[in-house]
Amino acid sequence: MYEHVRFHPEEIDLSNYRFLITGAAGFIGSHLVEYLLNHGAAQVVGVDNLCEGRESNLSHFSGNPAFKLVIADVCDEEQMKSLMQGIDFVSHQAALGSVPRSIQTPTATNKANVSGFLSVLNAAREAQVRRMVYASSSSVYGDQPTLPKVEEITGRLLSPYAVSKMVNELYADVFHRTYNMEVVGLRYFNIFGPRQKPDGPYAAVIPLFIDAIRNQKPVYINGDGLQTRDFTFVENAVQANIKALFSSENGVCGRVFNIAVGERATVLDMYNSLREIAGAGLDPIHRDNREGDIRDSLADISAAQKLLGYNPTVKLNEGLRRTFESFV
Ligand SMILES: NC(=O)c1ccc[n+]([C@@H]2O[C@H](COP(=O)([O-])OP(=O)(O)OC[C@H]3O[C@@H](n4cnc5c(N)ncnc54)[C@H](O)[C@@H]3O)[C@@H](O)[C@H]2O)c1
Secondary structure, three states, rough: OOOOOOOOOOOOOOOEEEEEEEOOOOHHHHHHHHHHHOOOOOEEEEEOOOOOOOOOHHHHHOOOOEEEEEEEOOHHHHHHHHHHOOOOOOEEOOOOOOHHHHHHHHHHHHHHHHHHHHHHHHHHHHOOOOOEEEEEEEEEEEOOOOOOEEOOOOOOOHHHHHHHHHHHHHEEEEEEEEOOEEEEEEEEEEEEEOOOOOOOOOHHHHHHHHHHOOOOOEEEOOOOOOOOOOOHHHHHHHHHHHHHHHOOOOOOOOOEEOOOOOOEEEHHHHHHHHHHHHHHOOOOOOOOOOOOOOOOEEOOOOOHHHHHOOOOOOHHHHHHHHHHOOOO
């Protein structure tokens, strides 16, 4: 998927660098692995405990000598330290996603997302890697009502998941200032695309809708469907990650960036676009709003544009089309 796009600078040759990607068998992690291997990275070490991820997400790289997948828990700090030897760049994507899951099982979310984060961060520090980029989330904006969301203004958090991501940002900030470590956080806004899981109790809305349309299953919309989201195709998130890893701009390290498109759509409009692409799809059934969900979401992406050179080129409809076509 990434042969025809290049997000790293001209002067950077990926065959000089070794990467460690946590959550590599998951949705976003597998896309990062794909980009790095397609662009000739010397080595990519994927780490995943397969609690959500699937080895099949990486099956097209199983014969690639530059790639290895290590089945491990990021909370195992000794193993993280050992895997970190010789690594230049770290991308930390492993976490238990989903706001509702974190409301059901807050300690599991804390273990994977907070203890796991600190374990990887500390191992990366000890190994003196060049830079670590990590996944934060728009959930840190909590009940802050202003749109668009700007990085400096967050609200009261609405879920244990949001707490876990906020704690990541606090640790990253302290590690940057205390140890002079190069750490960059990306606050993702509703990322979607090929390989995002449509099944399981905590599936995200776009793969759920596509699966329902393809299999003529009923579609449930929480509330009136007029809640808005800044839906972001995964290729834009990959672009942000690669640019954050290699940006030489002052002021990039030790901060967080909104990663989105900077446009919002209602859930109902998004569903109708999918129906149009599919030429099918039942009328949606409305049900109660979900606990911990925010009403509206829209990112100000100007900081990422200015400091990372980020430019989200794939807009909602093209992203939906590419995602729909990838589901078989
Ligand atoms: N997809 C989104 O819209 C979105 C939005 C905001 C933030 N994020 C964040 O982006 C990151 C990637 O999300 P994703 O959508 O690809 O989710 P995903 O569930 O597909 O990927 C996460 C991967 O991490 C692995 N993992 C979980 N706990 C682990 C542990 N303790 N040790 C090792 N591996 C573990 C899972 O098996 C999975 O493969 C996560 O940190 C998530 O919180 C995602």
